[in-house]
Amino acid sequence: MRERTRERDLKRERELERIMQRLQKLDEETGECLPSPSSVNSQAVPFSEMLPSTMSIQSSPVTQNPLLSALLFSQKPQKLPSQKQGFGELASLPDLQYYLDVLESDSSSLPLEDIAEICQPNLPDPHPENSTDAFCCVSELTQAISDSLTCLPSDPVEVLETCIQTLSDSSNSMYSPSNAVYSPESELILPKSQINDSVLSEFCSELNTYTINADQLNMAPAQQTLSQFEERHVMLGFDDSASVGSVDLETSLYESLSNEQSDKDELESIQSDYTDLLSLSADAMMYETVTNAQEQTQKTRVRRGCRDEQRAQALSLPLSVHDIIHLPVEAFNEAISTCKLNHAQHTLIRDIRRRGKNKMAAQSCRKRKMDSLFGLEDEIEDLKRKKDQCMEEKERNARELCETKEKVGKLYNEVFRLLKDEHGNSYNPREYKLQLSTDGTVYLLPRNTAHKNKMSTGDLNVAV
């Protein structure tokens, strides 16, 4: 089996090499430098954008066919899991897209007979037992190109449409919607027959949260994974915005599958823990057993969030975990009083409600704490901004004060220079000074008396 795979890989490598050589030869002959198929891959231009404007992709049957959807919208064929069985061969699809693109955009740059020759290696294998499904897919496309070239060698658009029509005929295609699964996000197409755990793991990071009920665990793993893969975005059964009772598929699906036995063991353990209570008559013994069960459960905690769900199932509680937690007090009390519960059920239902309430309280408490923290951080930022503003204002005021002092000094000197005594002589600035009174009058005072009685008009010699 491994040898056959290696042979197929080598065969495909040789084919790709031939195609590349042919392209290189074409480049040399035409003197034009056409983008190589690999560069087309890296350019990540959706093939749908290459379609003529008159050809609406939405109205085309293309989108009805998962293979063509994958083909036309495939931008990163290198993402295909080449190590998975049969998918490495799909890597040449973008090459074929490239040829179709050249046909559609400028058929003169690539002689049609050359395309037929390029496509020749991809034609269906005369020995079908050597072909993989993916290789058949490539062959199918190249066959369509080749046939189209024969029938409609002068109309590239029709070539393309013929290819699409050929591959849209899903009646015999292994990639028809009825037997293939297509992931638009990951741009991959997988035949259902090849969906298995290892392939599914490629998709798991994109899958949403699922709630798995107990009877799903009884499904065969491959059947279950396929079923859940097809039902992505669908919430089954218990719906809870919190994680109570729900199981994250990514972490738990495989856990559920690989540890199916341990899961059952755990369920049985829980069931045993609480059903043991049914056989006990003394309340004290019941309480002790509940405590032991809780301790044991805590010690053997495998996953969080679904334990109460399992416990509720184990003891067949009449209310869902969601109702147990979210019902108003009156309704809850009425419900548990009307439903005749034994001691174990009563204890469990109280515990579930307490834990559920406390879980929500803890969540809101943490949210408040984070909000408070963010509020404090915002306050710190505001205070920093205000501090910066104050610092800027202080600097601006200091600058303005300096400028004002400078202006006053100049004005002082100017005024002092203009003052003359009765003989027309200037006053000595070392002996006299100007002083401004509170009423706005400027006085000339001798320096030795200025400080003694600044505002005494009797000392004034000159009023300016």
Add this chain to the structure above:
DNA sequence: ACCAGTTGTCATGTG
């Protein structure tokens, strides 16, 4: 293996 962050749970305090 280690670590930081997240989450569920329990114990305890408070109104």
Add this chain to the structure above:
DNA sequence: ACCACATGACAACTG
């Protein structure tokens, strides 16, 4: 006394 809620502390889990 009882209840609901808040919160610190711890352990399990996760990436």
